[in-house]
Amino acid sequence: MNTSISTADWASAAPRQSVLIVDDSPTDLLYLTRVLERPDRHVISASSGEEALQVLKGFECALVLLDIHLDGLNGFETAEKIRAQERLRHLPIIFITATLREQEHVFRGYDAGAVDYLFKPLEANLLRSKVNVFCELSAQRVVIQEQLKEIQAKNEVLHRQIEEIKTLRGLVPICARCKNVRDDSGFWQTIEAYVCDHSEAEFSHSLCPECTNVLYPGLHIHSAARTAQH
Amino acid sequence: MADPIDINWLRKTFDDDSVLVELYTMYVGDTTKRLAELHAALDAQSATQCSRTAHALKGSSGNIGAGAMRELAARLEKHDWTADPAAGAALVQALDSEFARVRDFVDQFTATAPVAK
Numbered sequence: 001m002n003t004s005i006s007t008a009d010w011a012s013a014a015p016r017q018s019v020l021i022v023d024d025s026p027t028d029l030l031y032l033t034r035v036l037e038r039p040d041r042h043v044i045s046a047s048s049g050e051e052a053l054q055v056l057k058g059f060e061c062a063l064v065l066l067d068i069h070l071d072g073l074n075g076f077e078t079a080e081k082i083r084a085q086e087r088l089r090h091l092p093i094i095f096i097t098a099t100l101r102e103q104e105h106v107f108r109g110y111d112a113g114a115v116d117y118l119f120k121p122l123e124a125n126l127l128r129s130k131v132n133v134f135c136e137l138s139a140q141r142v143v144i145q146e147q148l149k150e151i152q153a154k155n156e157v158l159h160r161q162i163e164e165i166k167t168l169r170g171l172v173p174i175c176a177r178c179k180n181v182r183d184d185s186g187f188w189q190t191i192e193a194y195v196c197d198h199s200e201a202e203f204s205h206s207l208c209p210e211c212t213n214v215l216y217p218g219l220h221i222h223s224a225a226r227t228a229q230h
Numbered sequence: 231m232a233d234p235i236d237i238n239w240l241r242k243t244f245d246d247d248s249v250l251v252e253l254y255t256m257y258v259g260d261t262t263k264r265l266a267e268l269h270a271a272l273d274a275q276s277a278t279q280c281s282r283t284a285h286a287l288k289g290s291s292g293n294i295g296a297g298a299m300r301e302l303a304a305r306l307e308k309h310d311w312t313a314d315p316a317a318g319a320a321l322v323q324a325l326d327s328e329f330a331r332v333r334d335f336v337d338q339f340t341a342t343a344p345v346a347k
Contacts, residue, residue, distance in 0.1 A: 121292030
């Protein structure tokens with residue numbers, strides 16, 4: 001199995017990513033959308049914390065950009081509600097604010113699950129770079145999860161094969177006269193059939209020298225072959 | 231007197247002027263509503279609501295490069311209404327006047343710039 005993938009391939013290997021932006025200012029939502037949109041990215045807008053939580057029920061997002069000053073649920077409360085959900089526990093959140101540079105607010109943001117803190121007016125290139133990094137990390141996570149599923153499926157197949165091999169290594173009753181063996185279900189069958197059923201081995205028809213002598217006493221194929229080799 | 235909007239602020243980010251038109255138009259509509267909210271808060275003597283609205287104005291003004299609007303909104307956000315209510319009302323008036331300049335500027339800009347796709 002080829003599990004290697006170059007960094008440049010991460011984005012193409014992962015599906016189109018979604019970034020959720022939450023701000024109650026239509027101007028800021030439009031600005032952020034225009035700054036962040038790319039052909040391989042879906043930028044989703046929400047104008048309140050409540051709307052953001054609804055969106056996250058239906059979309060797998062790579063990242064949330066969350067304004068702190070929101071009517072209703074504020075940014076901190078929204079982040080805490082996101083973090084409280086098992087599926088969204090590791091979803092990166094970047095807080096955006098036009099003020100609140102004081103340390104206590106920044107600390108509260110990090111406590112609520114922020115991975116970063118940005119201040120308005122937003123420097124577009126810095127914002128793009130940060131968002132690109134988080135999107136790339138998310139793409140890597142998606143590819144790794146797919147590979148993990150593939151490995152788990154292959155592991156299951158291997159386990160089944162090991163169980164079959166164990167069956168071959170167990171105690172197999174064999175008839176002292178006809179040499180038939182009894183399988184796990186209690187049926188008697190030839191030893192060839194049993195081995196074929198429990199492994200990938202196949203038998204081809206041949207005759208050993210002793211049997212050749214018994215069946216064809218005048219024929220000396222094996223001794224002729226040995227002589228030819230010398 | 232400097233332009234009410236620094237066009238280069240957004241041109242640093244977007245090489246297509248139609249995006250600027252789209253953003254300025256949105257800003258004018260958005261700010262018209264915010265200023266109405268601000269006057270309502272002033273009438274209701276709600277310092278908290280004035281501060282919240284000023285905060286929102288500060289953020290959007292900064293993002294589109296309306297420096298003077300941003301500055302006035304920042305001062306209004308921090309204004310101590312108990313100490314000097316008249317100065318607070320003057321700041322709201324100053325925002326109204328500055329916004330009139332912004333609107334004229336945007337009208338002029340949109341008349342000459344390409345239409346948003």
